[in-house]
Amino acid sequence: MAESLRAVKGMNDILPPESARWEWFESKVRALMARYGYANVRTPIVEPTALFVRGIGEVTDIVEKEMYSFTDAMNGDKLTLRPEATAGIVRAMVEHNALYNGPMRVWSEVSVFRHERPQKGRYRQFHQIDVEALGFKGPDVDAEQILMCRALLVDLGIPMANVELQLNSLGQADERLAHRAALVKHFEAHADILDEDAKRRLHSNPLRILDTKNPAMQAMVESAPQLMDFLGEASLAHLNAVRAILDAVGLTYRINPRLVRGLDYYNLTVFEWVTDLLGSQGTVCGGGRYDGLFEQLGGKPTPAVGWGMGIERMLLLLEAVGVAVPAGAPDVFAVVPAAEAMPVAVALCETLRSAGVSVQMHAAGAESWGSMKSQFKRADASGARHALIFGADELARGEVALKNLRDAQAPQRTLALADVAAWGADLRNA
Structure with missing residues (x-):
């Protein structure tokens, strides 16, 4: 008898009755997108490797360590299984000149691939809801997207007491450069504490050092210069306008000056919805503004903002808070x-x-x-x-x-x- 085959480690089958929970979740998402006027978009699962190197950032964990990349045996093209959704959507918009008639609000449900150590809530193939508002530069759209996340959490039955909204601003390029110089100076003064990963990134991408999970570096990182202190009047005004809208609708949040996200294309508003019910995998939704990505990928300068939500983690959170998800039974x-x-x-x-x-x-x-x-x-x-x-x-x-x-x-x-x-x-x- 032939040896039985198994799924690739970290890539999971979704079978009944579990698949009914996914369908229920997806139906909530589709209804939310219709309420907010977001249209569905679908892009290929495989993209040119250069898209992610240019779009995500060469000195990021995703590009350096986690991408499933290969050379096409037919023509030698360097290709990659999609490790995130935004770069592919922006590539599609640029390629098809899709914003010719004006801004667009779009969303997608995607399979995403990253070569990581599989653990609960973190897999090598996982699934995301991806939401993008393309061509809008105002802080009102940043706030709209944050409120969309809240609306979905409410629709799913997740109590607001079990999640926290964290908010920050990454400012603009010149402000980040000034902050970067201050960070490098701070980290160089504590070179004896830096681990190998931090030393490697010290001059190429010091902002990523703020993401360290190394306990020995936490106190040093906490004392590092904060980007908020380098923001100019326009960046602060953008952040304060977002905050004013959130305050007006009664949405509580916490300013987290260390929130930087894991992708290099962000500027101005960044945010995460986090929970303490899922251990180390506490971020269930995150995103922000990325006004430079279109130009970075060969398009015209175009403001944009978006967020992604991990479906597996959301289903784990629903279980943790005791939401009874319909099992998809027949009538x-x-x-x-x-x-x-x-x-x-x-x-x-x-x-x-x-x-x-x-x-x-x-x-x-x-x-x-x-x-x-x-x-x-x-x-x-x-x-x-x-x-x-x-x-x-x-x-x-x-x-x-x-x-x-x-x-x-x-x-x-x-x-x-x-x-x-x-x-x-x-x-x-x-």
Whole structure:
């Protein structure tokens, strides 16, 4: 017998009933995007490696350590499995001149690939909701996107007490350069504390050192110069305008001067929604403004802001706070005691499905039809609310039996076959 094959480590299958939780989550996202006027966009899973080197930043963990890159055997092109979504969306907008008629609000659900050590809430293939507002430069759109995140959390049933919004500004390029020089000077004065990763990044990307998880460096990092002290009047005004909107709607937040995000393309507003319920994987949503990325990728200067939300982490958070996610059960399970009843049962079930009622039917071969008892076990296990029983006596009278599977006290009753469609319509409208 051939050796069985397994999924790649850190890349997970999503099977029923777990997949029903994903569908429920995705339906909430689609409804939210429609409310805010964001249109769906879809980009390739494979992009030129240069897109991410230029877009994310050459001296980042993603580009240096985590990308799945390869050379196309057919033509020698250097390609990469998408490690994040924004760069690909911007590339598509530039390539197709999609903003010719004005700004766009778009969103996407994407598979993302990073070669990391797999752990709970952090996988090598994971999934994100990605949201982008392209061509808008005002702080009102920054605030809009933050409020979208809050609205989704509320729609999902996550209490605000279990999440915290952290906010910061990365200013503009000249302000970051001045801050960068001060950081380098500070880190050089503490060179004996720097680990190898920090020493490597000291002159290429010192801002990333602020992200260190090394306990021995925490006190030194905390005493480092803060970018907020280098922000000019315009950058501070942009941040304060975002804050004014959040204050006006009563959204609490914390200014975190060490919040820098893990990608080099950000400027001005950056934010994260974090929780203390998921251990080290506490960031469930994050994003910010990236006004320079279009030009960086060959397009015209275009302001933009966006965020990403990890689906796996959100589902873990839903579990942690005790949100009961619907299991995707059918409305009706059709119990068919004998093969002779199957033609009528199939026809009636199709009528119900056409009316929007979800129906799961018993099906079996001629030699394994199954007893009524076993069929009712399957009906109960399906999670269906009702069972329609196509017994011979009932069918002879032009009827079908109806049993409420979720209320043991409700009596079984019969419906005329001609009335089942109307009953199904009432069920869907209830």
